[in-house]
Amino acid sequence: xxxxxxxxxxxxxxxxxxxxxxxxSESEAIRQxxxxxxxxxxxxxxxxxxxxxxxxxxxxxxxxxxxxxEIDAAVAAVGSDFMAVLEEAAANIRTYxxxxxxxxxxxxxxxxxxxxxxxTPIQRVGVYVPxxxxxxxxxxxxxxxxxxxxxxxxxxxxxxxxKDGSVNPYILAAARVAGATEIYKAGGAQGVAxxxxxxxxxxxxxxxVGPGNAxxxxxxxxxxxxxxxxxxxxxxEVGVLxxxxxxxxxxxxxxxxxxxxxxxxxVFLVTPSRALAEKVEAEVRRxxxxxxxxxxxxxxxEQYGKIFVTKDMxxxxxxxxxxxxxHLELDTADxxxxxxxxxxxxxxxxxxxxxxxxxxxxxxxxxxxxxMGTAAFSSPLGVYDxxxxxxxxxxxxxxxxxxxxxxxAFANVEGLQAHGxxxxxxxxHE
Amino acid sequence: xxxxxxxxxxxxxxxxxxxxxxxxSESEAIRQxxxxxxxxxxxxxxxxxxxxxxxxxxxxxxxxxxxxxEIDAAVAAVGSDFMAVLEEAAANIRTYxxxxxxxxxxxxxxxxxxxxxxxTPIQRVGVYVPxxxxxxxxxxxxxxxxxxxxxxxxxxxxxxxxKDGSVNPYILAAARVAGATEIYKAGGAQGVAxxxxxxxxxxxxxxxVGPGNAxxxxxxxxxxxxxxxxxxxxxxEVGVLxxxxxxxxxxxxxxxxxxxxxxxxxVFLVTPSRALAEKVEAEVRRxxxxxxxxxxxxxxxEQYGKIFVTKDMxxxxxxxxxxxxxHLELDTADxxxxxxxxxxxxxxxxxxxxxxxxxxxxxxxxxxxxxMGTAAFSSPLGVYDxxxxxxxxxxxxxxxxxxxxxxxAFANVEGLQAHGxxxxxxxxHE
Numbered sequence: 001x002x003x004x005x006x007x008x009x010x011x012x013x014x015x016x017x018x019x020x021x022x023x024x025s026e027s028e029a030i031r032q033x034x035x036x037x038x039x040x041x042x043x044x045x046x047x048x049x050x051x052x053x054x055x056x057x058x059x060x061x062x063x064x065x066x067x068x069x070e071i072d073a074a075v076a077a078v079g080s081d082f083m084a085v086l087e088e089a090a091a092n093i094r095t096y097x098x099x100x101x102x103x104x105x106x107x108x109x110x111x112x113x114x115x116x117x118x119x120t121p122i123q124r125v126g127v128y129v130p131x132x133x134x135x136x137x138x139x140x141x142x143x144x145x146x147x148x149x150x151x152x153x154x155x156x157x158x159x160x161x162x163k164d165g166s167v168n169p170y171i172l173a174a175a176r177v178a179g180a181t182e183i184y185k186a187g188g189a190q191g192v193a194x195x196x197x198x199x200x201x202x203x204x205x206x207x208x209v210g211p212g213n214a215x216x217x218x219x220x221x222x223x224x225x226x227x228x229x230x231x232x233x234x235x236x237e238v239g240v241l242x243x244x245x246x247x248x249x250x251x252x253x254x255x256x257x258x259x260x261x262x263x264x265x266x267v268f269l270v271t272p273s274r275a276l277a278e279k280v281e282a283e284v285r286r287x288x289x290x291x292x293x294x295x296x297x298x299x300x301x302e303q304y305g306k307i308f309v310t311k312d313m314x315x316x317x318x319x320x321x322x323x324x325x326x327h328l329e330l331d332t333a334d335x336x337x338x339x340x341x342x343x344x345x346x347x348x349x350x351x352x353x354x355x356x357x358x359x360x361x362x363x364x365x366x367x368x369x370x371x372m373g374t375a376a377f378s379s380p381l382g383v384y385d386x387x388x389x390x391x392x393x394x395x396x397x398x399x400x401x402x403x404x405x406x407x408x409a410f411a412n413v414e415g416l417q418a419h420g421x422x423x424x425x426x427x428x429h430e
Numbered sequence: 431x432x433x434x435x436x437x438x439x440x441x442x443x444x445x446x447x448x449x450x451x452x453x454x455s456e457s458e459a460i461r462q463x464x465x466x467x468x469x470x471x472x473x474x475x476x477x478x479x480x481x482x483x484x485x486x487x488x489x490x491x492x493x494x495x496x497x498x499x500e501i502d503a504a505v506a507a508v509g510s511d512f513m514a515v516l517e518e519a520a521a522n523i524r525t526y527x528x529x530x531x532x533x534x535x536x537x538x539x540x541x542x543x544x545x546x547x548x549x550t551p552i553q554r555v556g557v558y559v560p561x562x563x564x565x566x567x568x569x570x571x572x573x574x575x576x577x578x579x580x581x582x583x584x585x586x587x588x589x590x591x592x593k594d595g596s597v598n599p600y601i602l603a604a605a606r607v608a609g610a611t612e613i614y615k616a617g618g619a620q621g622v623a624x625x626x627x628x629x630x631x632x633x634x635x636x637x638x639v640g641p642g643n644a645x646x647x648x649x650x651x652x653x654x655x656x657x658x659x660x661x662x663x664x665x666x667e668v669g670v671l672x673x674x675x676x677x678x679x680x681x682x683x684x685x686x687x688x689x690x691x692x693x694x695x696x697v698f699l700v701t702p703s704r705a706l707a708e709k710v711e712a713e714v715r716r717x718x719x720x721x722x723x724x725x726x727x728x729x730x731x732e733q734y735g736k737i738f739v740t741k742d743m744x745x746x747x748x749x750x751x752x753x754x755x756x757h758l759e760l761d762t763a764d765x766x767x768x769x770x771x772x773x774x775x776x777x778x779x780x781x782x783x784x785x786x787x788x789x790x791x792x793x794x795x796x797x798x799x800x801x802m803g804t805a806a807f808s809s810p811l812g813v814y815d816x817x818x819x820x821x822x823x824x825x826x827x828x829x830x831x832x833x834x835x836x837x838x839a840f841a842n843v844e845g846l847q848a849h850g851x852x853x854x855x856x857x858x859h860e
Binding site for chain 2: 013014081082085088089092095096099100105109113114115117118120122123136137138170198203204206207225227228232247249250253254256257259260261287290291292293297328335336339342343344345346347348349350351352353354355356357358359360361362363364365366369370372374375376377378379380382384388389390391392393394395396397399400403406407409410411413414415416417418419420421422423425426430
């Protein structure tokens with residue numbers, strides 16, 4: 001891990017961005033291939049989708065829709081023990097997300113003036129679920145349940161089939177538990193295209209969420225506008241803010257839990273305690289050797305592991321707020337009070353018994369979080385991502401007449417005479 | 431206007447999208463020029479910003495920051511009558527947006543398990559304000575006030591200077607009324623670059639909102655990721671849902687108020703009444719001739735004006751929901767009840783005395799709204815665009831131990847052993 005001695009005057013946003021930056025150059029070659037796939041699916045629908053699925057995933061499918069029988073078989077394969085874990089996690093996620101539901105309102109602001117906001121679920125959404133080694137049932141729960149709680153009437157999952165035409169049973173089981181209404185064997189850029197544009201057999205969606213590889217991320221970026229998308233997630237990261245009271249064995253284990261996700265995952269320790277920092281670094285080295293996913297975690301720690309040593313805890317908080325980490329663990333004597341000083345973080349894990357994996361799987365808050373410093377301006381995935389607002393406005397005749405002159409004055413200043421006329425013709429009772 | 435006779439079985443989303451589509455191809459030439467400008471400002475800061483401002487806007491500036499004296503002079507130039515109108519509009523906008531404020535919470539979900547959400551304003555935002563003929567003080571209010579209500583501590587306006595180095599006084603006056611903390615004479619792609627990356631004299635922001643021309647829109651798209659952005663707004667549009675009780679003179683005036691914005695603005699009348707449709711069309715023709723901005727409104731109405739005649743009001747609502755208009759006027763006998771059936775619209779104007787210009791200027795709800803059918807998945811600009819959430823999680827020792835086995839089971843299924851170890855080492859009291 002790289003050591004950064006934070007100077008007396010602190011670090012600037014620009015300096016912190018440079019220290020925490022990761023490679024994420026988008027390839028022009030990927031863009032061109034994805035554009036080709038999107039266009040083909042938009043023009044030739046199911047036929048193109050079948051071709052690309054055969055080329056990239058293996059099977060030549062008659063139908064993309066996963067049957068109820070396939071889902072039943074997946075549930076049996078997963079087994080009742082893990083189904084119970086899935087159900088309990090889903091219940092926790094649902095309970096937390098129900099706190100995010102907002103309801104339509106309309107009130108009288110002045111006599112004759114009624115204003116409000118109407119909340120409507122997006123009418124159909126697509127949830128992308130990666131296949132292969134990155135098939136995480138927890139992400140299936142986290143991406144579908146907020147849509148379900150929002151009341152989205154139609155939630156379609158898109159996921160690549162395996163060579164034999166089947167889908168990972170954990171994905172199918174989690175999708176059923178979470179409340180998906182359909183599951184399609186369609187992945188990659190072609191799956192995103194089918195979701196955005198629709199085909200003969202797949203109705204289009206209005207928004208696409210969920211993680212994916214570079215092709216999926218590029219496809220989402222290119223269909224943005226036609227449909228809504230969630231964030232384009234970068235590699236994962238954790239920041240640990242700790243003092244002398246922290247257990248260095250646990251801090252090291254938490255850093256490595258993040259590092260094993262991705263060779264480009266980043267792990268940050270920010271602490272005023274040089275003694276703790278030294279112990280944690282030694283522990284990371286020791287524990288790395290015991291890890292099955294050492295080959296992923298080691299390059300992450302080497303390239304993107306940073307230890308910031310600060311003059312005091314105030315400065316440590318300042319640095320952490322500039323990092324704006326996806327996951328933030330507070331492992332200090334006064335962790336709960338310290339949470340109040342955090343302005344930028346996707347999720348804040350308070351105290352030594354709230355390691356990040358608790359939030360990944362079980363606690364309830366969403367694990368789809370803003371990465372790469374974007375927590376400075378964006379939020380975890382939530383019910384609010386699956387609901388949109390319409391403003392409500394209603395003036396009666398008297399209230400309208402009371403403001404007519406002022407509206408016309410505004411229209412006049414902005415040179416929009418037809419705006420003024422829309423008011424004036426009503427005043428003239430034309 | 432083009433007439434669409436809606437068939438017995440209605441229209442599909444794909445058909446409606448084809449009917450309501452507008453040209454908006456992004457030019458590759460614009461992309462390249464904007465990329466050049468962004469890179470130059472990122473690398474050379476103020477020097478590059480000065481050069482581009484001289485080239486595109488005229489003046490060679492010593493300093494970008496508008497002084498308090500310049501703002502005082504602008505307020506004097508605007509005059510106390512219009513200042514009073516601005517203040518009253520701002521008060522209405524503020525009152526409505528205060529309803530969108532959410533507060534941090536943390537609750538005990540189970541013994542030893544505390545969860546919550548922390549709401550923090552984005553720490554610094556940039557508001558882009560176009561110059562020239564599109565200088566609208568109403569947009570200045572609508573884009574700044576939600577940020578101010580959200581508690582954003584630092585709100586910087588970016589706007590192009592005129593040739594003489596001054597800024598439109600209505601923009602300066604509105605920015606002061608709305609609560610801007612700084613105003614910079616920096617527009618176009620170079621203004622967006624200064625906001626996103628910062629320069630020696632301008633600290634960077636975390637999010638950029640506000641409308642602009644094709645260069646500004648492209649620049650926002652390209653800096654997205656480094657900073658957050660609001661939507662990329664397309665040309666404006668209105669849909670009017672009307673029956674025989676509607677006044678055709680007023681409906682026509684409202685369509686033209688939208689059409690005068692932009693030759694690519696779109697106006698939609700959806701009605702089961704052929705008689706009303708015919709009267710409205712004749713009125714549009716008559717009123718067009720009286721309009722000062724006829725040259726803008728006429729091509730809008732001719733190319734993008736559509737009249738849908740439906741078999742009944744239910745079908746009219748279905749069609750309107752597929753259009754998902756930015757502005758929706760309900761001009762029917764039962765307008766208030768009908769609002770309940772609308773699932774896709776940016777803002778809903780209920781009844782004959784709520785013409786769209788009331789919402790543009792005065793009522794309080796935001797006039798920055800999703801265009802081009804994106805109301806199917808997005809919302810008006812609001813306080814929520816200037817606040818982000820951090821999830822809060824806190825487990826105590828007993829609560830942690832109660833779920834440890836299940837978290838390890840999940841980690842095991844997903845093949846993430848370091849996640850399991852972060853839990854196990856705590857159980858082993860290592």
